[in-house]
């Protein structure tokens with residue numbers, strides 16, 4: 001039997017909005033980060049426990065309540081505030097999301113570690129790199145780990161995040177998609193923030209060839225987005 005890969009990466013669909021949460025970590029050191037723990041925090045903790053993995057940090061792609069916790073479309077989502085009440089973890093989010101997070105999530109500043117693009121966190125011996133990908137929100141970030149990209153609501157399979165929301169910026173989103181993410185190696189595996197497609201993962205190469213939002217010039221993108 002082949003040895004299990006050292007990278008532990010589990011995709012879990014949670015909540016009524018087809019969100020994906022992730023557990024990402026080092027199978028040898030039995031430590032993982034939890035990404036976008038908003039819905040069903042208890043269930044996500046149980047998944048990690050069943051896998052004999054200890055959650056040592058919480059990473060957040062962006063402040064929207066379906067990724068962080070808060071109130072959204074009539075749902076009260078316990079999210080990161082519940083997580084920090086149950087486990088001794090900090091919540092890592094881009095520095096420009098912190099003012100929004102304070103408003104929506106019930107987290108205090110001592111729960112939060114503000115990040116910048118290019119920062120890395122060690123989970124076990126595994127390094128997770130933060131990419132700042134503004135557009136959907138000012139501080140949206142993606143996580144790059146061992147050739148895998150956890151993309152939040154910046155890049156979806158065949159689509160991209162909305163940029164008509166308060167705090168969104170269509171031009172920033174175009175740059176994040178067409179400069180930052182498209183520059184990643186083709187074989188990078190894409191793990192999006194929602195289960196909106198007919199499959200649950202893709203690659204940067206496949207998206208570069210087929211995703212219309214990675215194929216438009218800036219001016220075309222802006223007129224398509226109504227900018």
Ligand SMILES: [Zn+2]
Pocket residue numbers: 062064136153161
């Ligand atoms: Zn969002």
